[in-house]
């Protein structure tokens with residue numbers, strides 16, 4: 001059954017509180033949603049998110065949509081999603097880079113195919129190993145006291161016992177002080193990690209990581225800019241605390257280089273960075289072969305995109321650092337009728353056909369910058 005149409009929508013959905021990263025503070029998250037319809041009218045839906053326009057990385061929502069509309073959609077029309085790997089191989093020959101764009105269309109084809117077979121999407125990805133996975137939360141309110149209050153409340157609710165702290169903005173000495181205060185408050189009950197989002201130079205990283213390691217931080221994510229691979233290798237060599245590659249861990253070839261040269265010793269997976277769900281599995285295999293610990297990363301997707309990530313993470317054997325697809329809980333609203341389930345510090349892998357989410361079309365229309373219903 002061939003693909004009749006591909007529609008890409010950009011939606012802006014407000015968050016429950018400001019979420020402060022080194023380069024940007026999120027108050028509304030922009031997501032890219034793909035809807036693929038086949039000739040019998042069956043729909044596949046998927047979502048990828050980016051953060052802070054062009055400030056996190058090159059893949060802005062607007063560029064993702066423009067490049068799909070012009071260069072990827074024509075390669076999909078008339079094709080059968082049952083051959084999604086072949087279609088993505090053809091896309092990879094015609095379109096360089098554009099991993100976020102590739103990831104969202106591949107995922108929508110997988111959702112459509114799985115729905116046509118009435119099976120969960122994870123069945124098409126090798127089948128699920130996990131029914132649920134340990135879920136981290138990011139403390140990033142921009143205020144130490146508020147972060148501590150949030151962490152205590154989530155421990156009490158048994159929602160999270162892994163906390164990632166967003167640091168890198170402002171004075172590095174104050175960053176360290178902020179982390180040490182949070183460890184003093186909840187470190188006996190929770191694992192605390194930090195994400196610097198490329199904000200430090202090597203000298204600053206050396207000073208801060210020494211203090212953080214001593215203070216009991218259990219992982220440091222992307223302390224240096226993506227270009228500074230060798231600096232990442234030096235930090236990895238020097239410190240016992242694991243150094244995670246996130247923004248630098250993009251496609252298959254980059255991850256092979258990271259694994260080979262130890263530009264870090266653990267990796268944050270994200271289907272959008274790798275260019276799809278099948279690529280995520282390949283990347284995970286490289287990391288596993290290198291003995292790297294894995295983390296199930298997020299770009300703060302809403303419930304639909306979170307279900308996409310959960311479906312592939314469920315098929316990957318081990319996440320030493322847990323996963324962080326907490327996105328739906330940071331949004332004020334959702335575009336699906338149903339929601340993900342969270343219990344006992346874990347996220348439950350969604351069941352049901354496709355990614356297990358039912359789209360709320362009125363909500364999609366409400367939050368979309370532009371909406372058209374393409375039924376030709």
Ligand code: MUC
Pocket residue numbers: 051138140166195197246297298299300324
């Ligand atoms: C990132 O860099 O990891 C994931 C969680 C969060 O708070 O920000 C994202 C992006």
Ligand code: MG
Pocket residue numbers: 195197221222246247268
């Ligand atoms: Mg990160």
